[in-house]
Amino acid sequence: MSTVASDLRGASRKVREAPLRFVTAASLFDGHDAAINIMRRLIQAQGAEVIHLGHNRSVDDIVRAAVQEDADGIAVSSYQGGHTEFFRYMIDRLNDLDAGHIRVFGGGGGTITPEEIQDLMAYGVERIYHPHDGMELGLEAMIRDLVERTMAARQETTMPSSVDRKRSVDIAATISAIEEGIVDDAELSKLRKEWQVQAGTTPVVGITGTGGAGKSSVTDEILNRFLGCYPDMHIAVLAVDPTRRRTGGALLGDRIRMNTLRSERIFMRSIATRRQHLATSEMLGDHILFLKSLGFDLIIVETAGIGQSDSEIVDLVDFSVYVMTSDYGAASQLEKIDMLDFADLIVLNKFDKRGAEDALRDIRKQWKRNHVAFDVGNDEVPVYPTIASQFNDPGISWMFAQLCRRVAEKLGLDPAAWSPDLDTSVREPRSTAMIPGSRIRYLAEIAEQGREINRRSDTQAEVASRLQHLYESLKSIDDDALPAEFEPYAQDTLTADGDRTLLVLRQRYQETLDELTPESIRLLREWAGRKAAVTSETYSYEVRGREITGDNYRESLSHQKIPKIAAPRYRDWGELLNFLSRENLPGAYPYTGGVYPYRRLGEDPTRMFAGEGTPERTNRRFHYLSQGQDAARLSTAFDSVTLYGEDPHERPDIFGKVGNSGVSIATVDDMKKLYSGFDLCSPKTSVSMTINGPAPMMLAFFMNTAIDQQVEKHLRETGEWDNASRKIDAWFEGRERPRYAGELPPGNDGLGLGLLGISGDKLVDAETYGRIRTETMSTVRGTVQADILKEDQAQNTCIFSTEFAMKMMGDVQQFFIENNVRNYYSVSISGYHIAEAGANPISQLAFTLANGFTIVEYYLARGMDIDAFAPNLSFFFSNGMDPEYAVIGRVARRIWARAMRERYGASARSQMLKYHIQTSGRSLHAQEISFNDIRTTLQALYALFDNCNSLHTNAFDEAITTPTEQSVRRAVAIQMIISRELGLNYCENPWQGSFIIDELTDLVEEAVYQEFERISERGGVLGAMDTMYQRSKIQEESLYYESRKHDGSLPLIGVNTFLPKEGQEDEVHELELIRSSEDEKNNQIHNVRAFQATHAEESDKALERLQAVARDRGNTFAELMETVKSSSLGQISSALYDVGGEYRRNM
DSSP, X not given: OOBOOTTSTTOXXXXXXXXXXXXXXXXXXXXXXXXXXXXXXXHHHTTOXXXXXXXXXXXXXXXXXXXXXXXXXXXXXXXXXXXXXXXHHHHHXXXXXXXXXXXXXXXXXXXXXXXXXXXXXXXXXXXXXXXXHHHHHOHHHHHHHHHHHHHHTOOBOOOXXXXXXXXXXXXXXXXXXXXXXXXXXXXXXXXXXXXXHHHTTOOEEEEEXXXXXXXXXXXXXXXXXXXXXXXXXXXXXXXXXXXXXXXXXXXXXXXGGOGGGGSTTEEEEEEEOOSSSOSSOTTHHHHHXXXXXXXXXXXXEEOOOOOSSOOGGGGTXXXXXXXXXXXXXXXXXXXXXXXXXXXXXXXXXOTTSTTHHHHHHHHHHHHHHHTTOTTSOGGGSSEEEOOTTSTTOHHHHHXXXXXXXXXXXXXXXXXXXXXXXXXXXXXXXXXXOSSOGGGTTHHHHHHHHHHHHHHHHHHHHHHHHHHHHHXXXXXXXXXXXXXXXXXXXXXXXXXXXXXXXXXHHHHHHHHHXXXXXXXXXXXXXXXXXXXXXXXXXXXXXXXXXXXXXXXXXXXXXXXXXXXXXXXXXOOSHHHHHHHHHHTOSTTSTTOTTOSSSXXXXXXXXXXXXXXXXXXXXXXXXXXXXXXXXXXXXXXXXXXXXXXXXXXXXXXXXXXXXXXXXXXXOOSHHHHHHHTTTSOTTSTTEEEEEEOOTTHHHHHHHHXXXXXXXXXHHHHHHTTXXXXXXHHHHHHTTTSOOOOOOSOOOTTOOOTTOTTTTSOGGXXXXXXXXHHHHHXXXXXXXXXXXXXXXXXXXXXXXXXXXXXXXXXXXXXXXXXXXXXXXXXXXXXXXXXXXXXXXXXXXXXXXXHHHHHHHHHHHHHHHTTOOHHHHGGGEEEEEEEOSSGGGGTHHHHHHHHHHHIIIIITOOOXXXXXXXXXXXXXXXXXXXXXXXXXXXHHHHHHHHHHHTTOSEEEOOOGGGGTSBOOHHHHHHHHHHHHHHHHTOGGGGSSXXXXXXXXXXXXXXXXXXXXXXXXXXXXXXXXXXXXXXXXXXXXXXXXXXXXXXXXXXXXXXXXXXTTBSOOOTTOSOOGGGSOOBOOOHHHXXXXXXXXXXXXXXXXXXXXXXXXXXXXXXXXXXXHHHXXXXXXXXXXXXXXXXXXXXXXXXXXXXO
């Protein structure tokens, strides 16, 4: 709405046309921000000012921002379903706020079908872009189309006749009119006088500082405390960012960091400087005066990042705050910083960084010098250390209290009104470093160690070759004292009189043998027996005291005996030793070829994937997929509402996503329905749950479901069920009893449904319940993803602050150790979502392993024993089409095993990296959609030949919808055909011995070490995350892929080459689109409300206990095991936000 109209009444001069303003975001419960990040960069390059909100933004978030920012357009990506309700609600909300002129644009890959696009555009959305548009127009032309459409519909900026503080649209229009020079000087002078009269004594606090010092985070924390301490206060925020000189556009990036802006008591406007080399806007003073006239209780102005000599803000505000970090160089540089003279309060942020304490001392000294105040005590110097990135940082709280006090003193305000009720008993920030500083180089040390092991292997191989040459020489001359291979000579034979040449040969042999390490000698000595074991007719080995036997060969239709393990035929001892050191047969260190000697008999690595609609609907899908299978390996996808820790709700932008692209789970009852009919303690059942932010809550749901299943079995087996049923009936008297909706599917015997709505501890005595609980937790199998590091780097389903989320991960593992949970993996360290966000295979592998080692270091720092937790870790990767994908499992297993043994001293079980694969979702295209199965087949071949421990094959139609039963069956059939029909897969180590596989393995291993070193240089994984290194690299690689896809240099069959004739394309609209129905959504809302009503008395107390445990830094997961019995997912998330903090987005 920022167009200048030079012919308006009162306009005295021609003003250049103002830039277009856009709000960009990813939709609610949607973490896929790579595409919208690319788009916002391209929009900005067109000369527009972009207010980027990042991922997981509600309609209200986006519309509020668009109205307050006086935007001309909104661009939203939506990949998680629910787009129809989302965009319709957005149009409705804009119209409600008299902002229907704002153009709305969207995109969602192929998930938004052509028919849905037509419907939405008819409803009022300006344009929804489909992948076909991108291919036909190209990215830049698509953005030009968006800009041109917005320009054509742009509304003229006019000065409202009157402005009400409650009408943000009028406040925004006035700010734009001032900024663009709509009114002449005389009119503006008159307005200034009116505003001055109305302004009163509203304090104006200016916040400035160096770029990257954390000004926006500090501002958000200050706002959070004002809202909490002053419930009637209304605040206006002005945030200034620089205009780019080359394009005239600007990235207005302060909103993305501020969670407090959802409050109706805050008005915020982002302002571009629209001039060069200055940190403020030309009209900023008028903006401040205008806002003061509206009766706001406080105005905060945040400037663009400044250099050493900038202090413009001081002249515009009543009280100035300077935010800095310890990264200012030598102490002498402090003498050049103007704001140390003029700032009323100085914030030393990021106090957890190295050198911060020295910086605090030096800044205080410099302040005393500047103010000639050498007698002032350090506590009275207005320099306050903070860690704004940490929730509820005591340093921020103390700084806030002092800010209030000093503002009141300087402006003569009522001290009582400016004395916040805040606990400031602790004044210094508490650095909760997850990894001790002495171990921060862990990744560089692992890389150095890995390279040294490779060098040692090469050296030892050379020695072994020389040893063999000497041995064969002695053997060829019939040395009668020659010992057995790899054995030393008797000492007297090395000094005996006789043939001098023979004596020298013996001595050289003995010296060379001594150069071999004991491990090398052991490997060579044992080889003959190991080779015999894999070439004999049958095999036998032990696992946890249990003997495993089987045949070593499979017979082909041609009656040929195909070996399960193809042993190398090396004759040279050096080549053999090199193989044994770097590769070894499957099941032997360093596990390059696989962690188990043989694949499990009668159990394919197939995972049964499901997640759609209600728990009942997904339960039926699981039973359909597992019919006739030897084992039930259930892989569960959750809807985006669940992924973000919320309950189903009628609000349209939530309602549309309930049960779409995953199953809706909000209570322990939902979980009981979801897995009903599967004995979760059966050795043939394992459950994988793909969830991260709320993973501890979902895991507590799952564990309670498994326990209650076993309680139900106990009651039925002991004849106590009838008595228990009477107790259940009594419990539900006057309450609504939950039920499984619809018929039970074939194979579902109802196990788990008997205790719907009630916990097993209400039906059996404490001793019995405790015994069943203990046995259940030691038996249940599966994994929960729970990898919060990759969420921050890539997938964006973080809901809590990173520090609190990591603590809860550690709490889960501590609970597992204390309760002997051995067969359930507490975290699945995921590369899949890193790849889905755009990373190439090497970055995926390096970042994932680095995250794994970070978790190891963190758990060790918490005092856990390596062998108590390492077996509970697993890894989850994506497989694509690139050559490196053929070996990422080999490289991962090798690097992990070596580090575990050599660095951490871990046992063999801890050295075994569990390697789980899902075929690439990124390679699923909406164009020529049936070709996706071909790509998936090739990726599955990579995974199975690389001895993955489990494999999930994507359905071809996941490019646009939740997969249908038929498409999932085809996806499962892909890997079953490879597993059971493909002849080469009879062999269980087909990659070993291939020249190209060996070459790729070495190339990728070295590339991973180099990435480790780059991350280490940035302070390890957590330090690199602070500077968004991983996120930036992933997005660069994503843009590279997209650009090559669009220019055709990366051929994608059916997408950018080998295109069909017009009219012969795979017709997307003919596919069955899986969407949850309105009845299903409403049922889920009803069920969660009924659960909350049934357990209302218990829930409040349970949530209070949970918060108390979290505040005292106790084990939150141990308490969650009780909380989930009476509280819903959304209730728990909300309670934990108050003590652990919400995730703060990054640009």
